[in-house]
Amino acid sequence: MKKHTPTIGIILLLSLLFLMSCAGGKLHTHDWNEWSVTKEATCAEEGSRSRTCSICNEVETEAIPTIEHSFDEWKVTKSPTFDAEGSESRKCLTCGTTEKRSIDKVLASWDKDAAEWMRQLPDSLSLADITIPGTHDSGAQKGVFGIGQCQSLSITDQLNAGARFLDIRLKLIEDKLQVYHGILGMDMTFDDVQNECLEFLSAHPNETIIMSIKEEDADEAGFANALIGAINKFKESWYTKNSMPTLGEARGKIVFMSRCDSNGKGISCQSNWGDDRTFTMNNGVPMRVQDNYNVETADKIDEKWSDITALITFAHSSNKRSTFCLNFTSGYINSIDITGVSNVINGRFAEYITGLSCPGCYGTFAIDFITADLASALIALNFAAQ
Numbered sequence: 161m162k163k164h165t166p167t168i169g170i171i172l173l174l175s176l177l178f179l180m181s182c183a184g185g186k187l188h189t190h191d192w193n194e195w196s197v198t199k200e201a202t203c204a205e206e207g208s209r210s211r212t213c214s215i216c217n218e219v220e221t222e223a224i225p226t227i228e229h230s231f232d233e234w235k236v237t238k239s240p241t242f243d244a245e246g247s248e249s250r251k252c253l254t255c256g257t258t259e260k261r262s263i264d265k266v267l268a269s270w271d272k273d274a275a276e277w278m279r280q281l282p283d284s285l286s287l288a289d290i291t292i293p294g295t296h297d298s299g300a301q302k303g304v305f306g307i308g309q310c311q312s313l314s315i316t317d318q319l320n321a322g323a324r325f326l327d328i329r330l331k332l333i334e335d336k337l338q339v340y341h342g343i344l345g346m347d348m349t350f351d352d353v354q355n356e357c358l359e360f361l362s363a364h365p366n367e368t369i370i371m372s373i374k375e376e377d378a379d380e381a382g383f384a385n386a387l388i389g390a391i392n393k394f395k396e397s398w399y400t401k402n403s404m405p406t407l408g409e410a411r412g413k414i415v416f417m418s419r420c421d422s423n424g425k426g427i428s429c430q431s432n433w434g435d436d437r438t439f440t441m442n443n444g445v446p447m448r449v450q451d452n453y454n455v456e457t458a459d460k461i462d463e464k465w466s467d468i469t470a471l472i473t474f475a476h477s478s479n480k481r482s483t484f485c486l487n488f489t490s491g492y493i494n495s496i497d498i499t500g501v502s503n504v505i506n507g508r509f510a511e512y513i514t515g516l517s518c519p520g521c522y523g524t525f526a527i528d529f530i531t532a533d534l535a536s537a538l539i540a541l542n543f544a545a546q
Contacts, residue, residue, distance in 0.1 A: 188215050203229040204255040230254050236406065239289045239482075240265050240282060248284060270543045274322035274532065277539045279366035283408025287370065287415065288445075288484040289521045290407070291542050293535040294325020294370070296490035296526035299339035299346050299353060307496050308344040310528045315356040322535035324369055325486075325524050328353055329376045330420075332383045337390060340376045350390055354414075358397055361412050368399075368410035370524070372429070375420035384421040391416065391425070400425040402444035404484055438467055446483045448474065453491040461504050464491055468505070469512070475523035485523035502528040513537050 190213040198221070201207030207224035229252040237260075240246030246263035263284045270280050281290065295311055295318050303309030313321065330350055331340045337350035357369050375383050391398050399405055399415045404427065416426035419433060428443035438450040450471040455464050468489055475485035489509055491501040506529065514537050516522070522541055527534065 292524040293538040298326040300341035321532040372417040490528040
């Protein structure tokens with residue numbers, strides 16, 4: 161046992177030295193105060209804290225780990241295509257650090273279900289980056305001696321055929337919002353339109369409907385309050401911000417595009433709307449619109465067709481930069497002959513779009529006398545070749 165004596169002595173000496181901490185050689189166990197933060201931790205740098213011995217004033221410090229970043233919402237920086245992934249990013253509100261992640265490519269094909277075609281597109285796509293079939297004067301389903309009618313399908317049938325843009329024209333008659341085309345009433349109320357749309361979205365919650373609403377008698381007293389009051393009955397089912405939503409934000413909702421006084425609600429299109437021409441506007445959402453409706457004479461249909469194809473080319477170009485392109489294929493001859501335009505244009509249009517080999521965004525279309533075949537040909541442009 162004697163041979164271990166030096167070892168024991170060393171241990172005892174080290175123990176004594178551990179207990180000694182103040183001048184004068186007094187022995188004690190540290191009596192620490194509470195920890196005090198000397199530097200707050202951030203998401204960019206560690207912090208620190210310290211405590212002091214109340215007996216000898218020795219200070220002990222230790223690091224405080226960095227805290228988690230406080231990120232804002234993910235924002236799409238590059239929309240996905242059929243050939244390449246997209247990307248999105250978010251920024252820390254505290255330190256400015258940016259995180260990025262990829263977005264999967266757009267699905268390669270769709271299942272031909274026109275009532276649910278948006279279901280197969282990614283949430284991250286802006287509505288401005290989708291080819292969307294729609295209808296001009298969507299509620300004009302009857303006319304007088306063929307004058308004034310623009311559609312042969314009901315609102316519900318238009319939606320089931322794949323239309324996702326509706327052009328609704330309203331008048332306030334005896335405190336009730338009525339669907340009109342010019343001076344012609346359509347025996348349909350705005351409540352009827354809402355009910356058909358909401359029933360469709362209830363059955364197909366992955367879809368969305370962009371609804372452009374125009375006051376057919378401009379500046380009628382009480383129109384805005386009546387309209388917003390009607391929308392507010394179902395406000396959870398409406399997207400009323402002045403911004404272009406992603407498909408994920410819009411699913412199951414009606415996106416309100418306002419061509420009327422609407423008390424500041426909706427995508428603002430009331431001011432700067434160009435009459436009978438192609439124009440750009442940005443009242444919060446960048447837009448390019450082709451609405452050259454007065455063909456004047458039959459031999460000027462070629463001019464109308466050139467206007468349509470010019471916007472199609474722009475919508476599919478790299479210069480588009482998420483501009484919402486709204487292309488009215490509709491028009492009339494001599495102010496009354498609607499079918500004189502649609503019979504020619506729709507045939508050309510169907511042949512033209514079925515000949516497009518590159519999928520992607522070609523804009524949103526407001527069409528007279530839309531058919532299921534025409535809508536399906538447009539829908540197919542959102543997906544790779546079948």
